[in-house]
Amino acid sequence: MANSKYEYVKKFEVDDKLPPHNWIVLRIDGCHFHRFAADHMFEKPNDENALNLMNICAVSMLEHFPDVVFAYGVSDEYSFILKETTELYQRRASKILSLSVSYFTSVYVMKWKDFFPHKELREPPSFDGRVICYPRANIVRDYLAWRQVDCHINNQYNTCFWMLVKSGKTEREAQESLKGTLSKDKNELLFQHFSVNYDKLPAMFRKGSCVYVDKVEETVKLDYSGNPVKRLRKKVTVGHFDIISPKFWNEHPYILEEE
Amino acid sequence: MANSKYEYVKKFEVDDKLPPHNWIVLRIDGCHFHRFAADHMFEKPNDENALNLMNICAVSMLEHFPDVVFAYGVSDEYSFILKETTELYQRRASKILSLSVSYFTSVYVMKWKDFFPHKELREPPSFDGRVICYPRANIVRDYLAWRQVDCHINNQYNTCFWMLVKSGKTEREAQESLKGTLSKDKNELLFQHFSVNYDKLPAMFRKGSCVYVDKVEETVKLDYSGNPVKRLRKKVTVGHFDIISPKFWNEHPYILEEE
Amino acid sequence: MANSKYEYVKKFEVDDKLPPHNWIVLRIDGCHFHRFAADHMFEKPNDENALNLMNICAVSMLEHFPDVVFAYGVSDEYSFILKETTELYQRRASKILSLSVSYFTSVYVMKWKDFFPHKELREPPSFDGRVICYPRANIVRDYLAWRQVDCHINNQYNTCFWMLVKSGKTEREAQESLKGTLSKDKNELLFQHFSVNYDKLPAMFRKGSCVYVDKVEETVKLDYSGNPVKRLRKKVTVGHFDIISPKFWNEHPYILEEE
Amino acid sequence: MANSKYEYVKKFEVDDKLPPHNWIVLRIDGCHFHRFAADHMFEKPNDENALNLMNICAVSMLEHFPDVVFAYGVSDEYSFILKETTELYQRRASKILSLSVSYFTSVYVMKWKDFFPHKELREPPSFDGRVICYPRANIVRDYLAWRQVDCHINNQYNTCFWMLVKSGKTEREAQESLKGTLSKDKNELLFQHFSVNYDKLPAMFRKGSCVYVDKVEETVKLDYSGNPVKRLRKKVTVGHFDIISPKFWNEHPYILEEE
Structure with a gap:
């Protein structure tokens, strides 16, 4: 039984090679991790174990895919920078995307028990991913700056929010009292009400994590x-x-x- | 610290919506599973536990993604058919591809111990994936026929090959003696030399597995x-x-x- | 002087083959034809010579590209349907798009004097184009219906508008008095005020033009x-x-x- | 008659925006110009009028599309460089491709009689086009170098070929005697047999044409x-x-x- 009669269906596959001489950024993002974090009782606003698990997955990625030159992670998100000249999977977008997201997920599940020895995984964690091309290194730096500014904005907000909630406010009240506040207002709030110097909080929470060779x-x-x-x-x-x-x-x- | 200065980097993300009114086929394939199978001592030519693990992952996929109307699996490969009208992730290719491959991988690792209670995972299994659009149902049927013919050709060959090897031939000798043989020659070989009626072998090995609602x-x-x-x-x-x-x-x- | 040193630049060209078994629709549209029509004093709301010139270009297209099975034109726009199985330029989108738009334009300029013997072309007419894939014939029919409904809506409106303007209203007044009117109101207006039976106007104005073998x-x-x-x-x-x-x-x- | 029932067909149109911060190169190429040149008795190896017509079209392009910063033409081919930051037609590939090819063609037909006052156009000339993105200026320079090296190789060959043919050889004999010759052999041949100093031939033939502001x-x-x-x-x-x-x-x- 030869297969030639049906092989025409292969012609529907598209060539999705990414253009040469572009930096390739792969961003991975936890799917419904708000709920996943709640189901697994992650600490708020930052769960050190969960972040360290993300980081160990990123380290595995750099070891497994040597063309990844830098990775930056915050919360349930990680960005991986593939060097401009990479020929990984001949730069085919689907291959790069699926295999890296799959590998990351696999390591996440396998290493879970090392970071949460007393918590069973209650549902399969999954990650979405996307692949983006950047034509120049300075734009890649702007990309990373974009993610780190986001980290700062979110972490400062979340730190205030959970301080207020833990001090007795409802989530709604906490949200209300932060509405319209500026960065320095939030720092002030932490210092005045909770004697917290934001700049002294762990760098991993404030800056995110960089992985590189x-x-x-x-x-x-x-x-x-x-x-x-x-x-x-x-x-x-x-x-x-x-x-x-x-x-x-x-x-x-x-x-x-x-x- | 507003983020507007760097937000221009988002403009490099591409719109990858798949065209409407096309059936979407997602094919997942084990990465380096030849080696993975050897490392975990899978039985040859077919490891029933490994196939059942793949099948349970496929079942989870249909439960998790209700727009998957049919799945077909053979060896370390699975194809999932999304219905023509699906609006899953607004038909964005990267979302569909990454989230489904990630979910499949996650279930595979989590369920591993149910099927291999006495074997530790020695390395993170990973899967590649691709997404293909088919404009008509009859072409989707041809796609599935293509995969099942492939299953038949490979399984018949592998059954003969491993029979010969287990009977004392080297892998090279086995390969040589199968060169140029037709389908009926292989059936004859199995019957004459090993008293095996190919058609009586388990349907899962010969036909692959279908998952559907x-x-x-x-x-x-x-x-x-x-x-x-x-x-x-x-x-x-x-x-x-x-x-x-x-x-x-x-x-x-x-x-x-x-x- | 060999050219190998620079040939790497060819790798930036992308494969833009359109998927097999899809009908290919090419729509061509006059660029700034509102102004072009004014500059060349086209009659309002329909210039018969201008429409006939468009039609003769479409006829040339069907003769030049035998895989075009149908064309539909209205105003300064023409849609060409390439048969599902066409292998024209190996279905490469850029080739199909550029060569057909270029050919159409070329014929338009060459035939201009046959339809406007007393008018010189005052500026180079140009057309934009796009290529769209449709997976099934019934959707192609819906596409054509979409264009013909558009023809009807526009032509009925324009017929009323220019009747009002020619009868002494300013363009603004004409616009105002048509705001919110339904199809039957417009027919009534034509009949009551201008003794025009819309259904008796030339079919080319009301229905557009079909070109086929x-x-x-x-x-x-x-x-x-x-x-x-x-x-x-x-x-x-x-x-x-x-x-x-x-x-x-x-x-x-x-x-x-x-x- | 509202059009909403059929408007779903618009969803099949794809977003084809080219990525930001890339130089956009548009290359236009005469379709079957070998035959077109023969039909219109262009001089061999270079027809000055035909080249000047191409150049005037390119000049019109730069005047019409101010974001074209440079154009390079040779024979029946022209490349246009759009500046990295252009927002022409929101960088939509189909718009840029079709409108520029159409405009070029239109000017070509309109200006034909200025360059060939005694020759009627015997068939509609048409051009194919493609659009390519380059991430950095130095790669654009390599692209242009690639075209100019090609110009040199072809022109030197053609100059020899037509000299030989005009001196009495058949086209086949001319081809045979040039097989395997190097650049300096060809210069030598021109000088020894035809007293032609290749470097003294018109720069337009040897170098092609650059158009810029x-x-x-x-x-x-x-x-x-x-x-x-x-x-x-x-x-x-x-x-x-x-x-x-x-x-x-x-x-x-x-x-x-x-x-």
Whole structure:
């Protein structure tokens, strides 16, 4: 039984190669994670274990897909930057999207028990994803700045909101009292009412998480004279930096280097 | 800190809505499952537990995404047919692709231990996916026929191949002795050398698996006169049918009904 | 001087093949024809010469591109239906779009003097175009009905509007007095004020123009007994039919026949 | 008669906006111009009038579409570069493609008689077109270099070929004697056999044509002291430059300036 009679159906598949010389950004986002967080009693406004689980998944991604040069995560969302010249799956959008979202999900479920040893998964967590092309490194930086500004705005709001709720307000009252407040008003509120210095909260909450390949110098051995022999080792690293201002990028120029 | 300065980066996202009035086929495929099967010592040529795990994932898909009207699976591959008029995620290709592949993967990892209670997952399984539009129901049937013919060709070959290997040949010798053989030669080989009647092998191996919503009549209660009160109940069902010939489709005309 | 160093730039060209088994509709539309009509003093609301020029261009299109099975034109707009199975330019959208718009434009300029012997072209006329895929013949019929309903609505309005203007109202007054009127109000207005029976106006104005390949019987010669020998001849034909109701399609079933 | 019943057909139109911050290249190419050139007895290997007609069309394009910052033409082909930030037709590919090809064609037919006063157009000339996105100015320069290298290779070959044919060889013999020759062999052949110094042939033939907006200084008037008052005037200019080496671009840095 040859298959030629039906093979014409393959012609409906479309060529979805992404254009060359563009940076590829893959953004993954938890599906209905508001409810998922409630079902699994995540701490509010930030659950450290849940964030660390996201981060370990991102680290696995960089190890599994070496063309991912940088990742930035906040809440239930993670963005992965594929280098401009990547030929991963010949740059086919569906392949890149499906395989990376699938891998991320798989690691998330497998590592769950390491971060929540006493909580069973009550439903299958899932993530949506999208793939975006950016023609220049400076626009990729603007993309990352966009996500980090969002992180700041949301985290400051949520910190206030949950402080108010935990202090006895209803969710509606908390919402009302934050309406129209500016950034500095929120900082003031935290400081005056709750003696919280926003800038002293954990950087992971305020800045989100960056994952990238760092080049660290390490001593391999001592030579005959007893002097250390060193080499650069690549190491997937998690940090919580300001990626809006140029400092981090100036210190790691190789990450978004253009050909 | 308003975010307006960086929001222009959103304009790089593309509208990827699939055209209306087309059937949407989503095909999921295990990534490097040849190696994954070896690492987890799947039985050859067919591992019943592995197939049942795939099937249970497909059942979950139909329960989770009610617009999936039919699914067909073979080996580490599954095709899902979304009805022509579906408005799932406003027909956005990336959403449909990423969320369904992610959900499938999530269920696969969560249910693993139910099917392999004595085997730990040694690596994160992942699946690639693609989304294809078909303009008419008869072409969707040709698509499914294409997959089932493929199932038949591969399974017949693999059955012979592994019989030969288990009988003492090397993989290379097995491959050599099957080169150029026709379908009936392979059946003959199985029968003459191994007393195997191919048509008596489990239908799941020979036909693959169909998952669909069946309408089953059930007795709800008895009425005052003692006569049964019946109603149609929808039930996600797994079967192993011939979906190339018209019989199944004639019996289930509602599955691929066009508007 | 070999060219290999720069040839990588070709990789930026995208594959834009239209999906198989879809009807391809090409719609061409005059660019700034409101102004173009004024500059060339077209008669209002309908300039018969301008419409006939459009029609002759459409006839040329059907002769030049044999896979165009039907065309429908109204005002400065023309839609061309390419048969479902066409392999014109391997179904590449850019090729189909650019070459057909270019050919149409070329004929328009070349034939201008045949229809306007006493008017010089004062500026280069140009047309925009778009290409749309329709999965089924009945949807193509709905597409054509959509254009013909539009023709009717616009023509009825314009007929009233220009009658009012020619009778002494300003354009603004004409507009005002038509605001909110229904179809039958407009017919009544034409009849009461201008003794015009709308249904007696030329069909080309009311129905637009259809161009298609008709199969006409013709007598080739007489045979020995003096009986006529007939054959079917294909002939590109222009007509002004109702293409909303089924009559025309029932009489010409071969035009939108599906494979 | 409202049109709402059929308006659903509009949903089949696709959004084809080109990504922001990319240079847009539109390349137009004569359709069957080999035959068209023969039918209209164009001179071989280069018909000056035909090239000048192409150039005048390109000049019209730059005047009509101010976002075209540069055009490069050779033979029956022209490339137009739209500036990176153009919002022409909201960057919709079909609009840009169809309207520019249509406009070019229209001008070509209208201006024909100015360049060929004694030749009637025997058939409608038409052009295909395609639209390509380039993410960076240096890649646009590579694109233009690709076209100019092509111009050089083809023109040198054609010059030799037609010299040989005009000297009495058949087209086949001419082809045979050029097989495998290098660039310097061809120059040698021209010089030895035909006393032609290739580098002295008209630049338009060897280099193709560049059309761009030049900024020329002009004296507007004299001021009170009798000193000239100057201003920069924009002027669409045709030239025949080397656009592979950096000289031209260094002298006109504003043409491909990135935001």
